[in-house]
Structures are given as structure tokens and as C-alpha cells.
Amino acid sequence: MEHKINLTQQVKTYKSLNIHKVFKDKMALVGCVVLILVLLLTAMAPLLTRNDPVKVDLMERLNPPSRTYPMGTDHLGRCIFARTLYGGRVSMTIAIIVLIIILTIGVSIGLLSGYMGGFIDNFIMRVIDILLAFPGLILALAIAGILGPNLMNTMIAVAAVQWVGYARIVRGMVLSIKEKDYVKIASTSGTSHTSIILRHILPNIISPIIVLATLDVGSIILRIAGLSFLGLGAQPPTPEWGAMINDGRSYIQTAPWVIFFPGAAILLVVMAFNLIGDGLRDLYDPKSV
Amino acid sequence: MINYIAKRSFYLIIVMIGVSILTFGLSQLIPGDPAELILRQMGMEATTEEVEILRDRLGLNDPLVVQYSKWVRNVLRGDLGRSFRTGGDVAEEILYQLPATIELTFGGLVIMIFLALPIGILSAIFKNKWIDHTSRIFAFFGASMPSFWLGLMLIYLFSVRLSIFPVMGRGTLRHLFLPSVTLGMGMAATYARLIRASMLEVLGEDFILAARSRGLRENIIIINNALKNALIPVVTAFGMSFGHLLGGTVIVENIFAWPGVGKFLVESIFSRDYPVIQGYVLWTALTFVVVNLIVDISYRLLDPRISTEGKM
Secondary structure: OHHHHHHHHHHHHHHHHHHHHHHHOHHHHHHHHHHHHHHHHHHOHHHHOOOOOOOOOHHHOOOOOOOOOOOOEOOOOOEHHHHHHHHHHHHHHHHHHHHHHHHHHHHHHHHHHHHHOHHHHHHHHHHHHHHHOOOHHHHHHHHHHHHOOOHHHHHHHHHHHHHHHHHHHHHHHHHHHHOOHHHHHHHHOOOOHHHHHHHHHHHHHHHHHHHHHHHHHHHHHHHHHHHHHOOOOOOOOOOOHHHHHHHHHHHOOOOOHHHHHHHHHHHHHHHHHHHHHHHHHHHHOOOOO | OHHHHHHHHHHHHHHHHHHHHHHHHHHHHOOOOHHHHHHHHOOOOOOHHHHHHHHHHHOOOOOHHHHHHHHHHHHHOOOOOEOOOOOOEHHHHHHHHHHHHHHHHHHHHHHHHHHHHHHHHHHHHOOOOHHHHHHHHHHHHHHHOOHHHHHHHHHHHHHHHOOOOOOOOOOOHHHHHHHHHHHHHHHHHHHHHHHHHHHHHHHOOHHHHHHHHOOOOHHHHHHHHHHHHHHHHHHHHHHHHHHHHHHHHHHHHHHOOOOOHHHHHHHHHHOOOHHHHHHHHHHHHHHHHHHHHHHHHHHHHHOOOOOOOOOO
16 A cells, blocks of 8 residues: 555656656746647637638738737728638637547557558558658649649648658657567567457557647648638638738738738747747657666 | 678569569559540540540450559550640650759758758757757657648748749759758758757767777867767668658749649649659659668668668
8 A cells, every 4th residue: 555655656756757857847837837828819710809810801901900900900901800700710620630630640650650561561661761861841842733622632731741750759669669578578468460469569668649739730830821822722711821821922022911910920929839849859859868 | 791682682673572562552542434534625525436446456455464564565665655634745844954953952952951961960969958959859840740831931931031042943053952951851850869869879879989088189080980870870871861862842833833743743643644653653663662772771881880780
């Protein structure tokens, strides 16, 4: 009993130490605060502005920031403030959905490849080598371009390119865990493959994968915004940050605010995710422990 | 060494075969019938019969394997097909636009080196001093900044407000400056940190201590002894980020109306000019793979400590 209590205490101190370390890293803390703030702002968008993000009002086009339009209006008289807030919902939701797709594909294929080994592993690794021979953005651009410019196709294109990294990392981790004694014992005592994967392997790889995923959210947001900027992702009138910047390009000489605010929003959110990811990575980096 | 190069070149051929299959596969993603599309692009209201004739002529009715082998044979002869939009030879069109893209890539690299090298070295020498902290903030900004936004902000500041640089187009060095900064900035941020980390590692080595104890001047040690060794791992990282550079040119060329391959690609995407998209993808993959091969080989030439035996 005493021993048990001791153990739980140990786990507790270890956990609180970890959390303490995250917060000790001030940059990660800044990232957390910024992200929470942005999430709150986007969630409360209807409370913060009464302006409709898609309502066209040609009488109000290209207005500079004012009391009614805190960030000005675009070429169709739409409120940039409302569009930036609602755009945050779009951009972040898309990034999270794409991330979930990438994780599901990447982790399953990595598990399969590492666990099965042999021909399947070889085949999957060669396919990955081939995919890595393409510069990511360009392959995504080509796939999205060929499928046709819309948000769904862009999400498919980004996911089709990005899963590769996860599959490779997961495979590597599985290969090393597979050699551990407890996995060998489980397999000799007749535990099924599914159960070994789900109960012994998956729990061991999940935390480093979460760290990697956090670091990746920023780059996914950037990539989707980039494709939308080129005109491939979100289509009008959807408020999406990359697409908003694309809309404002032609008015850069007279109405720079149309571009400035959505871009600053991307910068802020991506930076927040990078800061958090960086803090988490330090936490899991064996060198720093 | 020769063994290694031969092995890697063989591996490159295997990868390129895979790349060709995948690139060919892209054409299978085209929604609708390509033959009908070609006729429509030519402004014809196509009947089923005409579509069928064209399908036959293009070989679209052949089995996929036959289509693929025909396509590969053409590609090997340098024939990437004809552009739907301009009617020109795709390979020629790409070659025609290439110098502008190479110029931009080169400009981006120069900016990257000019920023990353001094920042990286200084933040290693003054570790945890204000220079180092500033460079860390610079790195975070650089990695999080959307390049298309940076480019537009630079245009607004330096071209619209201050009228120092031309807004867009290609021609003089002044035209090249802003696009190069846009392209080089993000990479510079990452590389400054890489150079810093690598410098710090090298500065802790025994041979630096030996050089110091021989009484060599500190700046000579840093340039002659430390930097040379610190740059080796940076070279390998460059191979991987060359892909970013290629992707970056597409975005930068579109912001600055730079008449290169990247701008041509995006125009082709919107006019559904599939042969150009396919040709471009194949071309970038080849460049990317070859650059990585060169990087790997030069890495081994630069650092004799790395064994070339048994490693791919």
C-alpha cells in the first residue's frame, strides 16, 4: 500500500514538474496565452461585431479602419474585422481537420509498416521515398490544381502530401518498441496483433506524435493559406485568411489594411503554435531530460 | 567514393521511375474526359464522335500500361507534350521561363546567406546575450511569417510608400531585391539557428581549444577553424530545404509578377493546362532529387570522417 502511494506521488511530482517546465519556458507560455486569446476571439465573433462577414455593401468599399469597421472594409465593402474573426474559425478548423486526416493515415501506415516488416514495410518505404522526391508544396499545388480549385480538394492535396513524415517517424518508433521485452512476451503468450498494437505500441508513441503534430499545425495553416492565396483553397465569399490576402492584393496601393490584418492573424496563430510546439519538444527531447 | 556515387545514382534511377509513375498518375486525377477538354479549349462544341476520334488519336483508349510506356518514351526524348493553352512544346516553354526562376532562386540564396551567416555566427559567439535573444525572436518570426504576406508588406513599404524599389516585374537588380528578400527571409531565420547550433558544437571541440592555446587570434579561429567545420551539417540541411525554395519561388513569382516557371505553373493550373502541370512536377522532382544527390556527395567530400561504406 505504502509503495503504491509512493508511486502515485512520484507520478504526480513528475507530471507537475513537466507542467512547471512548460510554463518555465516563457515563450511557450506566451504561445499558449496568444492561442487561447485568439480562440476566444474567434469563438465570440458574433458578440464582438455585428457586421456580417460576407455581406457586400458597395457604398462602403475600401473604407479605412474606423469605429464601425475596426479594421476597415475590403473591395466589396465587407468588414475586415468580422472576416478576420470568422476567417480564424475557417482557417483553424481546416487545419485541425487536415491534421486529423494526416495523423490517421500517417500513424496507421507507419504502424503497419513497422509492425509487419518484410515486403509490406519495404513497399511502403519505397512509396514514401518516391513521395519525398517531390517538393511538398509543389505536389500539393499540382494535386489541388488538377482536382480543381476548392477547399475540399486543397485539403485532400495537403493531406496526401503531409502524411508521409508521420508514417516514417511512427515506423521508426515501432521498430524500436517491437524489440522490447514486454512486446516479445505479449506476442509469445499469444496476444493478438491488434491488441499488441493497441495496448503496447500505440500508447508508447502517442505523446511524441502529439508534440510533432503541435509543431505541424502552424505549417499546415501556412500551407493552406498559401494555396488559398494562390486561389486554390477557399473560394469566395468564404472568409479565409489566405484568400482574404489574395482578395486585397490589387488594392495594396490604396487599402493596405485589407491585406495587413489577415496576414497578421496568420503570423500570430502560426507563431503561437510554433512556440507551444517548441516548448513541448524541449519537454520530450531526451537530451534535455 | 565512386562506389557510393554509383550506388546513389542507381537509387536515383529507381526513385525517378517511381516519380514518373506518380506524375503519370496525376493525369488520371483529371476530372472529366481530357479529349473533350482539349476540344472545348480549342473552342469546339464537340460531338461524341469527335471526342472518340481524338481519344483514339491521343491513345487514351489504350490500356494504362501502354499509355504510361508511351509517355515515358516521349519524356526520355525530352517531349513533355504540348501545352493546351499556348500550343507550344511544354519542355521548351519551361526552359524558356527557367532563367528567371534561377535568377530569383540565386537572389534568395544570396539574401539567405547574407542574413543567416552573420546572425548565426554572432549569436553563437554571444550565446545568451542580446544578439542571441534577438536572433531567436527573428527565427520565430521568420518561421511563422507567411511569405506572401511578407512580400506584399515589402511592396507596400518600399515600393508604394518609399518608392525605392519597383513594384513588380523583372529587369534590373532593383527588381530582384524585394522578391529575393521575400524568398530568402524565411530560410534565413531557420539557417541562422542551424548555424548557431552547429557553431556552438564546434566551438566546444578540442581542436578549437588547441588553436586557442597556440595563441591564434579569436577571429582567425572562428573563420578558419570553427566555421569551416560548422558549415558541414548546414550543407546537408540545404538539400532538404531546396524543396522549400522551389515551392517558395511559385509564391514569390506570383506576388511580384516575376516571369518564371512558378508563375507559369499557376497560370496553367487555372487554365487547366494539364501537360504543363505534369511537366513542371516532373521537372521539379528531378531537380530536387539531383540537388540532394549532389549535396550528399559534397557532404562526404567535405567531411572525410564520414564513412561511405555501407551507407545509402
